[in-house]
Amino acid sequence: MHQHIPPADSADVIVVGAGPAGSSTAFHLAQAGLDVLLLEKSQFPREKVCGDGLTPRAVKQLVGMGIPLSAEDGWFPNKGLRIIGGGVRLELDWPDLAAYPGYGLMRSRRGFDEALARAASKAGARLLEGVSVTGPVLDEATGRMTGVTARAGADGDGPPRTYQARVVVAADGNSSRLSVAMGLRKRDDRPLGVAVRTYYQTPRHDDDYLESWLDLWDGDRLLPGYGWIFGMGDGTSNVGLGLLNTSAAFGHTDYHALLRKWLKGMPTEWGYTEENRTQPIRGAALPMGFNRTPHYHQGLLLVGDAGGMVNPFNGEGIAYAMESGEILARTIVQALARSRRAETERVLAGYPHALSQAYGGYYALGRTFVKLIGKPTLMRIATKHSMGRPALMRFALKLLANLTDPRGDASDRLVNGLSRLAPNPE
Numbered sequence: 001m002h003q004h005i006p007p008a009d010s011a012d013v014i015v016v017g018a019g020p021a022g023s024s025t026a027f028h029l030a031q032a033g034l035d036v037l038l039l040e041k042s043q044f045p046r047e048k049v050c051g052d053g054l055t056p057r058a059v060k061q062l063v064g065m066g067i068p069l070s071a072e073d074g075w076f077p078n079k080g081l082r083i084i085g086g087g088v089r090l091e092l093d094w095p096d097l098a099a100y101p102g103y104g105l106m107r108s109r110r111g112f113d114e115a116l117a118r119a120a121s122k123a124g125a126r127l128l129e130g131v132s133v134t135g136p137v138l139d140e141a142t143g144r145m146t147g148v149t150a151r152a153g154a155d156g157d158g159p160p161r162t163y164q165a166r167v168v169v170a171a172d173g174n175s176s177r178l179s180v181a182m183g184l185r186k187r188d189d190r191p192l193g194v195a196v197r198t199y200y201q202t203p204r205h206d207d208d209y210l211e212s213w214l215d216l217w218d219g220d221r222l223l224p225g226y227g228w229i230f231g232m233g234d235g236t237s238n239v240g241l242g243l244l245n246t247s248a249a250f251g252h253t254d255y256h257a258l259l260r261k262w263l264k265g266m267p268t269e270w271g272y273t274e275e276n277r278t279q280p281i282r283g284a285a286l287p288m289g290f291n292r293t294p295h296y297h298q299g300l301l302l303v304g305d306a307g308g309m310v311n312p313f314n315g316e317g318i319a320y321a322m323e324s325g326e327i328l329a330r331t332i333v334q335a336l337a338r339s340r341r342a343e344t345e346r347v348l349a350g351y352p353h354a355l356s357q358a359y360g361g362y363y364a365l366g367r368t369f370v371k372l373i374g375k376p377t378l379m380r381i382a383t384k385h386s387m388g389r390p391a392l393m394r395f396a397l398k399l400l401a402n403l404t405d406p407r408g409d410a411s412d413r414l415v416n417g418l419s420r421l422a423p424n425p426e
């Protein structure tokens with residue numbers, strides 16, 4: 001059947017997906033005066049399967065975007081991390097640094113993602129909700145992406161449209177259909193996590209430490225990953241667990257059953273029981289350590305989960321989605337200001353290098369870390385011998401949460417030095 005396709009809408013930049021990566025990219029681009037179309041398949045507010053935990057890295061990005069962070073605005077602050085494992089319970093405050101604020105936050109992704117998308121729109125980005133991008137539009141001669149095709153509605157069953165732009169950003173999350181359509185698939189040699197989470201009504205809802213449990217057992221096998229209990233401050237806790245693909249158990253684990261089994265061992269007064277569960281248990285993948293590359297290909301730039309930017313050490317993805325959005329926006333602003341096309345290309349081609357400068361060494365270290373903890377015996381030895389040593393654990397927190405000052409104390413310099421030394425192929 002012949003369908004009428006309305007005339008294409010165009011912009012300097014199209015950003016596909018208004019999660020933290022897309023909204024941050026669009027925000028920084030719009031602030032620099034570029035015309036940005038931010039296309040999001042769902043309508044806000046919408047849910048996203050997540051632990052809802054924000055470390056000081058994420059807070060720094062939020063501060064940089066001028067987002068109000070008070071309790072009245074729905075944010076619940078935390079002081080640090082409580083680690084439980086090997087029979088020890090250790091409370092570690094977020095490190096005291098010049099480079100990052102000393103606190104983290106909790107906020108449900110329902111509210112969080114909408115706040116970011118609205119900030120992007122207030123900065124001048126044109127946010128279109130309920131627009132599903134269905135594929136790339138290519139220049140026939142060069143194969144370069146010049147826009148996207150889309151349909152109205154989250155299921156993509158509405159009328160078709162096309163949008164055109166000088167560059168396109170894939171901020172469409174872990175599956176990134178747009179990247180796949182351009183031949184960019186996930187890399188098998190990079191880590192991947194899987195995590196599940198739900199919410200419970202609980203007296204522990206106002207816990208101001210993020211709690212992580214290292215002892216996740218599959219029979220007599222200690223699993224590489226952790227369980228978390230994060231107080232939302234609204235009567236509920238976000239409770240979940242995540243595992244890495246470096247263990248033999250990966251792919252054979254019943255995550256729902258593992259979560260239930262783990263929670264069965266908790267004191268009943270905490271309330272993590274079926275009657276108090278307020279949401280279904282839902283899961284999703286965590287693409288880590290640059291598990292989709294290259295980050296620039298034929299007019300398409302990858303940001304956040306689309307580019308596999310979750311931290312392999314701790315499964316944190318929001319801060320990296322937002323930071324990579326800022327790095328990308330800076331690159332695009334410079335690229336589009338060049339008058340010759342070849343120069344624009346040259347600047348865009350610098351984006352993978354800028355990412356590599358920011359995270360390459362640290363992620364390479366993370367890839368080694370996940371291989372090591374994939375071995376149950378090593379994982380057991382590490383937990384047993386480090387938990388009783390608070391100084392070592394303070395160092396571990398800096399390493400695992402990537403929180404150091406460039407010229408900080410000895411432990412900062414050790415983390416920075418290790419990241420610099422790690423072999424770092426782009």
Ligand SMILES: Cc1cc2nc3c(=O)[nH]c(=O)nc-3n(C[C@H](O)[C@H](O)[C@H](O)COP(=O)(O)OP(=O)(O)OC[C@H]3O[C@@H](n4cnc5c(N)ncnc54)[C@H](O)[C@@H]3O)c2cc1C
Pocket residue numbers: 016017018019020021022039040041042048049050051052053054131132133134171172173174177195196197240282283284285286303304305306310315316317318319321
């Ligand atoms: C169970 C779990 C717990 C986690 N816990 C934490 C945590 O506590 N802290 C943390 O920092 N990170 C956590 N993460 C990781 C974090 O959720 C991700 O790293 C983060 O959401 C990445 O942001 P993003 O913007 O790249 O992608 P997303 O948040 O996935 O956003 C992608 C957006 O693109 C839209 N989209 C997709 N396809 C299309 C299309 N075709 N057209 C238009 N729009 C489209 C989607 O609707 C969505 O809005 C967790 C992940 C999981 C699975």
